[in-house]
Amino acid sequence: MKRTLMFLSVIILTFNHISLQAQKSGIEPLKYNINIELNDSTLWVNISIKAIKAETGQKDFLLFNRYIQIKEADLNDAPLKYSRSNDTLYFESSQKGEMTLLMQYEIPCSTMEYSNIVASYSDSTFTYPVLFDTSQIFCERFNKWYPVLYDNFSDYQVTITVPKTHSVFAYYPEIGCKDIAGKYVYSFNCFDEDFPFFITQANIFQPKKVIQYNTTNYEFCFLPRNRRLLAIVDNKPVFTSDSKQIDSLLDVSINRSMAAIEWYNANLWQKEFKTLCFVETGILGLGACLGSFILMDRILMNMEAIENYALSHEISHIWLGIHTEYLAKGKFFMGESIPEYVNLLFYESWAGTDAFEKAIQDKINLKLFDVPFYTVTFEQVLNQKKGDPQADEIIYNKGVAFVHEFRKQIGKEKLLKIIRETYSVPNHFVTLNDFENNIKANDCWNEYLKLFEIEL
CATH class of the missing domain: 1.10.390 (Neutral Protease; domain 2)
Known part of the structure; x- marks a missing residue:
């Protein structure tokens, strides 16, 4: 079985006292500088974390997926002394107010099958660090694929380098995309609690539909499908292979998506988008609103055709429910x-x-x-x-x-x-x-x- 190796790198992280609970007044935002490169079938990253702490000498921790094996780890140029319990990485903090943590590790992702895991909000028993299928990789903090703390807003400086055969969608629109040495280098900058991203082969989609409405460019990336679910009759699925009917189903999704955004703007509060992307994915069970783009797996797209409101649920998360306190009641x-x-x-x-x-x-x-x-x-x-x-x-x-x-x-x-x-x-x-x-x-x-x- 072919494997995709994923090496992770967080270059700079600055914080005061670490807390798993909600961010308290006086805690400095975390500062991440993340560089990721997809080279052939391997995602490469190295990790360096800098921390400036208000208190020293106490036991600190980061949340980190239990299935990721750390290859190397140094704290202030000395081997890191750490312990792991489930998805928590404990380490003795430096006596200095400033520390530098270096780590190297990799995540193998199958290129021959789908992952069957879902986002894990607590410990990741049976949960893999990323979602993937044979042509796409999805990363977010709930699978703890990088050292993370919940309920902390952070500054993210991110670059993702991919071959020209691939595209990157991320939580915030890229601030730049350069052609460097025959590869695309995407740059991102945001202040938020996470930086989820989605890497996909670019040639697996139908020609992209782009619609300008008011001040927003809507981009729709659909997977080519020989048939789509048309109806449920007597508890049995009815599919259509007629290209005109399939196009009509997709047009319903497009029109309803734009109508949903207009309704939410009118009834909640105004949000402005320069570009909003809708991406159909083959990663089963994945439906997510991620700031500047919305992911919907092909089953959920079928549900949209039948239930009429699956896609607009994800759109609602542009306004509601993204930032909720980690594991708090309600x-x-x-x-x-x-x-x-x-x-x-x-x-x-x-x-x-x-x-x-x-x-x-x-x-x-x-x-x-x-x-x-x-x-x-x-x-x-x-x-x-x-x-x-x-x-x-x-x-x-x-x-x-x-x-x-x-x-x-x-x-x-x-x-x-x-x-x-x-x-x-x-x-x-x-x-x-x-x-x-x-x-x-x-x-x-x-x-x-x-x-x-x-x-x-």
Whole structure:
């Protein structure tokens, strides 16, 4: 089996006291300088971390995927003394206020098969550091493919070098792309909590569709498909191979995506985009909104044709649910349930009230593996973590049902007002406490408490 080797490099990281919890006042932003190179079938990187610390001598740690084997590691020119527990790398900090940590490691990625892992928000048992298929690689912090801390905004300076046969999509648009020694060198600069990126062969897509609407260039990169899902009849999939029907399905996705952005801008708050890319991927189970581009796997694109709102859910994350405090109570309610409900409000705007009510009722009457789904309390929803199909169904279905119940008590406009006030704060990790404070400020606390008295 061929293997793709992935060498990782973080050049400069500056921080004061490290904390796994939410970033506290007075902690310096992390500063990353990351250089990555794809050479043939190998992604090469070296790692150097510089740290300026307010305190010295204490035990420090970084989150780092347990499956990555460290080849070399030095701290201030001496071998690094470290220990590992699950996905945590512990090391003795330098007595100096400044330290330099050097690391080398590699991640092998199969070029013959798909990875079956999903993002891991806690320890990565059975979770590989990256998502990949035979022509694409996707990296984000939840798989801890680089030493990372959650709930810290950071400065990222990144270059990614790839052969001219490949393209790079990243969380923020590139600030430059140069042709150097026969390769493309993409440069990025951003201030955020992560820098996810996606490397793909460029020649696997259909000709790119580019549409300029208002001040935004929309770019759509679809995979060539001999057939696409057209309908579900008697619980059986119906596919079409007719090129005109396939083009029509893609046009629906294009038009609905632009309509969703227009609706979110009007009903949440205005965001400006110079370029927004939609990329269809062969990495199974991957759907993600990543700032300047949106990834949708081919199954989710099929769902869009049937359910009508799979793609616009990912678009909602441009506004809602990206920055939520790591593993805090209500993280996934804030990060997924509320964005999905707002997405359904967009669905209601074009599909009508009857279709919206049916969608809500389907979520309430959810069945899991053809077994009638039991009811849950709101407290269960708030404490729910990801990790298995039942957990996801509680988050994406029962959580949405509770948001709808709240909307029935306070009204749509008051709910949207509370959501805007909660999520629109820049450079902030949204918490359940933020949501509840805004509920109180809008005199809706008694209605909110009623959610804890019912099961859905």
